[in-house]
Each structure stands twice: as structure tokens, then as C-alpha cells.
Amino acid sequence: MADKKKIPFTQLLKEFWGPYFKLATYMRPYLPRVVFGMVCGILAGTLNGTIPLVLNYVGQKVLPAGQTLGKINPMKMHGADAGPAIDTVIWISMLIPAVMVARGIFSYLNSYYLSWVSFHILRDLRSELFRHLMSQPMAFFNKAKSGKLIARVINDTRVAQNALTSISGDLVKEPVAVVTGIVVLVSLDWRFSLTTLLLFPICMVPVLVFGRKIRQAGKAEENEAGAMAVILQESFAGVRVIKSFAREDYQASQFAKSSDLQCRNSMRVRKSMDIVQPLIESVSAFGVVLAILYVYYYHIGIIQFAALCFGIFLLYNPVKSLSRIPLQMQKCMASASNVFDLLNKQPAIQDAPDAVVLKGCRGGLNFENITFSYGSEQNAVKDMNLVVEPHKKYALVGSSGAGKSTVLSLILRFYDPQQGVIQLDGVDIRKISQNSLREHIGVVTQETFLFHDTIYENIRYGRLDATEAEIIAAAKLAYAHDFIVAQPEGYNSIVGDKGCLLSGGQQQRLAIARALLKNAPILLLDEATSALDSESEHMIQAALDRLSQGRTVIAIAHRLSTILKSDKIVVMDKGMVVDAGPHAELLERSPIYRKLYELQFNHDKIAA
Structure with a gap:
């Protein structure tokens, strides 16, 4: 049993580093900039480590042996105890700003190029994730929470991108700075360096202790961010x-409860991250004590001591940055995993490898033994057989739940039948x-959706390459032009969120204009006139009658008066086609259709 619980090292490595290996592949298009930025980082780290050596060299050259700054007369140019000439002092001293300026330039180039790559990777990652989500079938969106998907695209990609670039930059730059600095310190005085760096391994203990806590709290923090986005x-x-x-x-x-939980998780992460730095500083303080004792015991010169102390000080920031890398990786693990879990999810409905591209179609449809369910035991459509002839109008009727809307979804391949x-x-x-x-199918549904944009752009969505004249013509055909020009800014008026600044009938007419503009050979109408008053319905019905000429139309309508002129009315019940034919024939032979017609006739009579 113990052997079964053991996980191979390679598997552990894959689980931990896997998301970062995948993230690294997004660097490939920008590899020259990445390499240049990292080279600049290496040079900056190298120069950072050599500063103590430069200070010691300058001090030894400028100050005569055995003297202090107080004993030197810079204006004194002669004598056995005099320092070097003033021009020599200036040139030697210029080494210090030269090294500092060079380090600053390389640090800037390192930060700039890696940031440039970072933001481009974020752009690519978000675009790929969004495009991948858009390729998912309707069944995916029926189960997914859109708020969490928004959090994945906006927040998780950003956190993962930060991990990739900041960590990759620090992994190259900071180790070079640390190694160079240690080598320089050892070359100046190996005993002093070993004495002060003796406690360096102890500094890693807080990182290991709090790393796991950050990973757990970070995962909870990102999950709760998704829950908050859902609310x-x-x-x-x-x-x-x-x-x-x-x-x-x-x-x-509800939002306050989620926000409170998010606050507590964030504080857990921040507490674990912030406690590491004071612990490292506390351990380092003991190293300072050892350094002071060493200086007292060996009586080293002031110049050398200053260079050594400055070198140890310069090691602080690189060591601090390196200590944060495991903590950053732990916190970002959940975000990177969430992003790639979505990217790895293959759409249930995909194009076949040999899928053809339609250049045109007549519009004939044939349903052969179609059975489909949404996952429940009851079938939404069962053993459906139907032939839809091109250029004719068909109407689907039946009580709620008969499977009419499912038929339209199957035609659009939102779902595939079992x-x-x-x-x-x-x-x-x-x-x-x-x-x-789908380019050959026009759709108008009972749930009209308009984008928070102008009227013009909402109609143009039907065909993106349409001209202004074609858009206006489609609006006129849908009897929408008059109310559009009456808007404050005409076709440039904003419709509001989901068209909230327009009435239901106006929204529906814009949706019909959008379908008219598409000019597809197949037209699907799902309660297309449900939101219209009697006058508007009459106008739209006339427009739809003209539009239907030469096209295949499949319409769903609870108002039977709108589909009485259909070439064939298909009666559905419990997912099955129970009868089909013209209105007059169905009225005589179909009890289900006759019942629907009589119920609606009596309802309309009472309403009148």
C-alpha cells in the first residue's frame, strides 16, 4: 500500500512546473526580445556584484596606504605622503558612476524588454482563451458560470503572466548578482565573507515554511475572486x-459575504508573504554582529571594510527577490492551472477533419431518425423524421416542451443529436x-439580444461588410427606419445594455433587420413577432412574407395566425412529429392541432 501512494519524481515535477512550461511556450514569438532582456539582466547583475570590487580598487588607488581621509590634502601635489595627482583621482573615481550608470541602463533594458514581452503574452493568452471559449458548444455555456469565465479571462491570465515574466527575469538576473557578489566578497576577504554569509541557508527556512500556506490561500483567493465575479x-x-x-x-x-471571504484569503496570502522578509532581515542582523566581531578581531582597513559592507548590502535585494520567487510561484499555481484547464478542454462539437466549406446552398433539410436529449432521461426530440423542401415555409407548432426550439438548435449545430x-x-x-x-442561416429568436452599441452597428452585425445603404434598406424592410431616424442621433444612437433604451417591439425589429441584412438562404424564426403589438406584427409579417420568397423558412409561433399561410405546418408533441400538412387538413385530422387552434381562437375572441 505504501508503494502505491508514492508519486514518481517526474510526475511531481510535471505537476508543479507543468503550467510554467506551458506558459513558457508563449515566449517563442518574442524570443529575441526575451534573450536580449535576459542578457541585459545578466549584465546588470554582474555589474551589481562588482561594485564592492570597484569601490575597494578606487579606495586603494586614491588613498595612500596607511592613511585615512582626514590626513589627505587634495591640493598637496608633492611629498612622500601625498596621494596621486588630482587628474588621476578624477579618472579613477569616475569608475564608480560609470559602473552605476551602466548597471542602471542594463537594469532598465532588462525591465523594459521583459515587460514588453509580458504584456504581449498577456494579450495573446487572453485572446487565445477567449477564442477557445467562443469555440465551445452551447452545452458548455449552459453549465458554466459566466462570472467565473470572466474572472478566468481577465484575472487568472494576468496573474499567470506576471508569474511567467517576473519569475523568469529574476531567475536569470538575481542569481548572477548573488553569485558575482559572493565571488567578489570572497576575493576581498574570504574569512569575512564566509562569516557573514554563514546564516544565508537559514534565510531559506521561512520561504519553505510559508510557501505551502501561500499556495493554499492563493488558490482560495483566486476561487473566491471567480465567485465574486459570478455575483x-x-x-x-x-x-x-x-x-x-x-x-x-x-x-x-451576498456580495459582502463573498468580499469578506476574499478579504480574509487575501490577508492570509499577504501575511504569509510579508512575514518572510522580517524573518530574513532578523537572521541577517546576526550576520552583521558576526561581521563587526570579525572586524574588531582582525583589524581590517576602513576602505576594505566599507567595500565589504557595501557588497553585503547589495546582496540584500537580489536575495530578497529570490526568496519571493517560490512564494510567487505558489500563489500563481492556481491561476495558471485554471487557465490551462480551460484551454485543454476540447469542444464537444468540432469540425470534421474533412469538413467542407459551403459556397452556397438551396436550403433543403432532411431529418432522419433524430433523437436528442440534454442529458436527462427524457428526450427533447425522439425519432424525428422530416423533409424540408427548399424555398418553402415550414412552421413548427406544439405545446411548450414539444421540442420546437431544440430542432432549430440542432439545425445550427449548437448540439449534435445522439x-x-x-x-x-x-x-x-x-x-x-x-x-x-451558420453563415447560410439567418436567425431571429424570441430572446432578442442587442449589443451595447449603436443601432447602426447592431444591424451591421448581420453582415460585417454591408454598406450603409444596405443597412438602411434592411431597416426599412423591417419597418424600423422610421423609429430609428426619430432617435436623438438616428442610426448612431446607443441602444443601451441589451437594448434597454428601446421598447420590446423596437428591439425585435432591429433583430429582424439584422437577419434581413444577412440575406441567408435559410431563415429560422423562433417567436419572431412575439414582442410586437398588432400593428407592428402586421407590418413585420408582411416583410417576412416578402423575405420568405425564394428561401427556406422554418418558423416557430404560438400565434397560429402568423403561420396559417405556411406551405406545411409540422405538429410536434413530446419531441415527436405527430403530423404535418396545410392548415385546413390539420384542422380536420389532427386532434392536437385542432385543440391548439381552438384554445387560441377562444383566447383571441375573449381578448377581443
Whole structure:
């Protein structure tokens, strides 16, 4: 049993370093800048370590042996005890600012180039993650919390990118500075250096002790950040529901609870990170005591002592930066893992390797023995067989839950059926690329969605290369032009979040204009006139009738009056096609259709 619990070292290495190895691959396009930045870092670290050597050299050359600064008369140019000539002093002393300026330049170039690479990696990582999420099927978004996805794209990528560039830069620059500094100190006085650096390994103990705590608290911190993003996203998206139920205080308490937990996790991380530095400084203080005792015992010169002390001081920042690397890595582990867990998630619906790109289609659809469920035991569509002829209008009717909207989702390949085949012009739609399939389908749904942008851009979304004249023509065809020009800024008016500055009927007409602009050979209408008043519905229905000419139309409508002129009405019940035909025939032979028609007729009569 003990052997089974042992994890191979290579597996441990892969689990711990795996996310960083993957992150490192994002450096490849910018490798020249990375290399140049790291070379600058190496040079900066080397110069940083040689400063004590330069100070000692300058001091020995400028000050005569056995003298102190108080005994020197800089103006005295002759005599056995005089220092070097003033011009020699100036040139030798210039070594100090020369080294400091060179170190500053290389440090700046190191920081600039690695930061440039860092921000470009962040851009690439976010773009790839967002594009990958957009490639996921609807089933993924049905289960995922959009707030957490937002946190992954915005926050986790940033934390992972910071880990990659800051750690990679410090791993090259700071060790060189430490090694160079130690070599210089040992060359100046090996006994002094060994005495003061004796406690250096002890400084690593706090790093090891608090590293695990930071990893655990950091993971909890990032997870709670995702939970907080969920509350924010849902609260803003559902603000109408929140206000209608007077639940503002409840939402505020939920957010406050999440914020409090986030605060506590952040404090755990900060406490573990900040305690390391004082502990290291405390241990280093004992090294200073040893250094003072050494100077007292061996009576070393003031110049050499000053150079040695300055060298030890210069070691402080590199050692501090190195001590933080394991802590940064522990904190960033959760973020990097979250990002790559999403990137590694392959879409359940993908294009076939030999998928064809549609250049055009007639619009004929054939459903053969289609069965589909959303994961539950009950099928949303069961044993569906239907032939949709090109350039004709079909209507799907049935009670709620009959499977009508599911049929439209299957045509768009939002989902793939568990059984059966859907063919477009005789070709299995699974062998057609998803983008080209959907480019040939126009959609207007009952849940109108408009972007927080101008009216013009919302219509243009239907076809991005459309001209202004084509956009205006589509708006006129959808009977939207008149109310658009009545807006304060016409087509440049902002519609608000999800179109909140427009009425429901106006939103629906813009959605129809967007579909009209697309001019696709197949048109799917899911309650396309549900948000319209009687007058608007009449106008839109006339526009849709003109649009339907020469196209394949599949419409879902609870108002049977809008689909009575369809070439074929398909009656669905419990996911199955129970009958299909013209209105008059169905009224005679289909009990389900007759019941739907009579219920709606009586409802309309009472309403009138």
C-alpha cells in the first residue's frame, strides 16, 4: 500500500512546473526580445556584484596606504605622503558612476524588454482563451458560470503572466548578482565573507515554511475572486428581477459575504508573504554582529571594510527577490492551472477533419431518425423524421416542451443529436464547417439580444461588410427606419445594455433587420413577432412574407395566425412529429392541432 501512494519524481515535477512550461511556450514569438532582456539582466547583475570590487580598487588607488581621509590634502601635489595627482583621482573615481550608470541602463533594458514581452503574452493568452471559449458548444455555456469565465479571462491570465515574466527575469538576473557578489566578497576577504554569509541557508527556512500556506490561500483567493465575479455578473444581468422582488439588500449581503471571504484569503496570502522578509532581515542582523566581531578581531582597513559592507548590502535585494520567487510561484499555481484547464478542454462539437466549406446552398433539410436529449432521461426530440423542401415555409407548432426550439438548435449545430442524421442539400451537416453552415442561416429568436452599441452597428452585425445603404434598406424592410431616424442621433444612437433604451417591439425589429441584412438562404424564426403589438406584427409579417420568397423558412409561433399561410405546418408533441400538412387538413385530422387552434381562437375572441 505504501508503494502505491508514492508519486514518481517526474510526475511531481510535471505537476508543479507543468503550467510554467506551458506558459513558457508563449515566449517563442518574442524570443529575441526575451534573450536580449535576459542578457541585459545578466549584465546588470554582474555589474551589481562588482561594485564592492570597484569601490575597494578606487579606495586603494586614491588613498595612500596607511592613511585615512582626514590626513589627505587634495591640493598637496608633492611629498612622500601625498596621494596621486588630482587628474588621476578624477579618472579613477569616475569608475564608480560609470559602473552605476551602466548597471542602471542594463537594469532598465532588462525591465523594459521583459515587460514588453509580458504584456504581449498577456494579450495573446487572453485572446487565445477567449477564442477557445467562443469555440465551445452551447452545452458548455449552459453549465458554466459566466462570472467565473470572466474572472478566468481577465484575472487568472494576468496573474499567470506576471508569474511567467517576473519569475523568469529574476531567475536569470538575481542569481548572477548573488553569485558575482559572493565571488567578489570572497576575493576581498574570504574569512569575512564566509562569516557573514554563514546564516544565508537559514534565510531559506521561512520561504519553505510559508510557501505551502501561500499556495493554499492563493488558490482560495483566486476561487473566491471567480465567485465574486459570478455575483457581479448575475446581479447586473438580472437587475430587473432583483428590483422587482426588492432583493437589493439580499444581493448586497451576498456580495459582502463573498468580499469578506476574499478579504480574509487575501490577508492570509499577504501575511504569509510579508512575514518572510522580517524573518530574513532578523537572521541577517546576526550576520552583521558576526561581521563587526570579525572586524574588531582582525583589524581590517576602513576602505576594505566599507567595500565589504557595501557588497553585503547589495546582496540584500537580489536575495530578497529570490526568496519571493517560490512564494510567487505558489500563489500563481492556481491561476495558471485554471487557465490551462480551460484551454485543454476540447469542444464537444468540432469540425470534421474533412469538413467542407459551403459556397452556397438551396436550403433543403432532411431529418432522419433524430433523437436528442440534454442529458436527462427524457428526450427533447425522439425519432424525428422530416423533409424540408427548399424555398418553402415550414412552421413548427406544439405545446411548450414539444421540442420546437431544440430542432432549430440542432439545425445550427449548437448540439449534435445522439442518433440520426441531419442533411443540408443531401450533405450531413456534421461534414460542413460550423462557420460556413451558420453563415447560410439567418436567425431571429424570441430572446432578442442587442449589443451595447449603436443601432447602426447592431444591424451591421448581420453582415460585417454591408454598406450603409444596405443597412438602411434592411431597416426599412423591417419597418424600423422610421423609429430609428426619430432617435436623438438616428442610426448612431446607443441602444443601451441589451437594448434597454428601446421598447420590446423596437428591439425585435432591429433583430429582424439584422437577419434581413444577412440575406441567408435559410431563415429560422423562433417567436419572431412575439414582442410586437398588432400593428407592428402586421407590418413585420408582411416583410417576412416578402423575405420568405425564394428561401427556406422554418418558423416557430404560438400565434397560429402568423403561420396559417405556411406551405406545411409540422405538429410536434413530446419531441415527436405527430403530423404535418396545410392548415385546413390539420384542422380536420389532427386532434392536437385542432385543440391548439381552438384554445387560441377562444383566447383571441375573449381578448377581443
